[in-house]
Amino acid sequence: MNPQEQLEQRGKFRMTVFEEEYFQGKSCEFRFECQNILDRDFRKIRSIKVENGPWVGYEYPEFQGQQFILEKGDYPCYQAWSGNSSYRTEHMLSFRPIKCANHSDSKITHYECEDFMGRKFEMCEDYPSLQAMGWCSKEVPSIKVNSGAWVGYQFPGYRGYQYIFERDRHQGEYRCYNEYGTQAHTNQIQSMRRIQH
Numbered sequence: 001m002n003p004q005e006q007l008e009q010r011g012k013f014r015m016t017v018f019e020e021e022y023f024q025g026k027s028c029e030f031r032f033e034c035q036n037i038l039d040r041d042f043r044k045i046r047s048i049k050v051e052n053g054p055w056v057g058y059e060y061p062e063f064q065g066q067q068f069i070l071e072k073g074d075y076p077c078y079q080a081w082s083g084n085s086s087y088r089t090e091h092m093l094s095f096r097p098i099k100c101a102n103h104s105d106s107k108i109t110h111y112e113c114e115d116f117m118g119r120k121f122e123m124c125e126d127y128p129s130l131q132a133m134g135w136c137s138k139e140v141p142s143i144k145v146n147s148g149a150w151v152g153y154q155f156p157g158y159r160g161y162q163y164i165f166e167r168d169r170h171q172g173e174y175r176c177y178n179e180y181g182t183q184a185h186t187n188q189i190q191s192m193r194r195i196q197h
Contacts, residue, residue, distance in 0.1 A: 012052060012053050012097070012099075013030075013031050013032070013052055013053035013055070013097040014029065014030070014031050014050075014051040014052040014053070015029070015030050015031075015048060015049065015050045015051065015052075015053075015055055015070065015095070016028070016029045016030070016048070016049045016051070017030065017037065017042070017045045017047075017048050017092075017095075018045070018046060018047040018048065018049075019042050019043060019044060019045065019046060020046050020047065021046045021047050021076060021077040021078075022047055022076045022077065023047050023049065023074075023076065024047070025046075026041075026042060028040055028042070030095070032097070033094075033095065033096035033097065034094055034095055034096075035061060035062055035063065035094050036061035036062065036093060036094055037061075037092075037093050037094065038061065038093065044090075044091040044092075044093070045057075045091060045092045045093070046077065046078060046090070046091070047074075047075060047076050047077060047080075048070060048074075048075040048081065048092075049073075049074050049075070050070050050071065050072050050073055050074075050075070051072070052072065053072070053097050053098070053101075053197065054069065054070065054071045054072070054097070054098040054101045054149070054195045054196060054197055055069075055070040055071075055095050055096065055097050055098060056068065056069060056070065056095065056096060056098055056164045057070050057081060057092040057094070057095040058092065058093065058094045058095065059089045059091070059092065059093065059183070060093050060094065061093045061094050062094060063094050063096060063182075064094070064182045065089075065182060065183050066082075066089055066161065066162075066181075066183045067161075067162050067163060067164050067181050067183070068081040068082060068092065068162060069081075069151045069162055069164060069195060070095070071195065071196045072196065078090045078091070078092075098149050098164065098166060098195055099168060100147075100148060100149050100166050100167045100168040101148060101149040101166075101194075101195040101196070101197040102147065102148045102149075102197060103148070103194050103195070103196055103197055105147050105148060106124065106147055106148025106149070106150065106194040106195075107122065107123070107124050107145075107146035107147045107148065108122070108123050108143060108144070108145050108146060108148075108150050108165065108192070109121065109122045109123075109143065109144045109146060110122075110123070110130075110135065110140045110142075110143055110189075111140075111141060111142040111143070111144070112137070112141065113141050113142065114141045114142050114175060114176045115142060115175050115176070116142050116144060116173075116175070117142075118141075121134065121135050122146075123192065125194075126192070126193035126194055127191060127192050127193070128156060128157050128158060128191050128193075129156040129157070129190065129191055130156075130189070130190055130191060130192065131156070131190065132156075138188050138189075138190055139186075139187045139188050139189070140152070140177075140187055140188075140189040141176065141177065141187045142174060142175050142176060143165055143173075143174040143180075144172055144173055144174070145165050145166060145167045145172035145173075145174075146167070146172065147167055148167060148194060148195070149164065149165065149166045149167065149194070149195040150164075150165045150166075150192055150193065150194055150195060151163065151164055151165070151192070151193055151195055152165060152180070152189040152191070152192045153189065153190065153191045153192065154186075154188050154189065154190065155190050155191065156190045156191050157191060158191050158193060159191070160190075161183065161184075163180040163181050163184065163189065164181070164195075165180075
């Protein structure tokens, strides 16, 4: 990112991380990505305040491992960002802003097979259950983000593993499930919603 882009983004994204739960202990404000919080002499992140913009947090450094959506608000402990996930991690070690989120202009297409083959299903709204809305499988083998940013969940009701899908990453194309994230071991996605900006 060049200096002009950094200046333009400065007001759009702001997040404060804390080393202990309930906003205690060492803290640091961020306006840009952090590839490894350990480089900032933190041992871990246990609570977060998101003032501006949506962010995605990762379990490990270098944007690896389980993903967690962080929209505007307070996250006093790890349960607040891991939500209803059956897999919970008590720490977050890297994070970055989601720059293309546009709640009012978001469109995504699901495909029945990998590489955008087979039957397709276009979405412009939030769906707490893809199957209830007509998708006949628990799996989504490939996805194309036409606009905006989305978060997909392993189970209905926005539960389970979280996968962030963005128009400005991979050119918005996720040809197979292992492009969903480094922790993706299945193409099971049963609910999806637009990311709030």
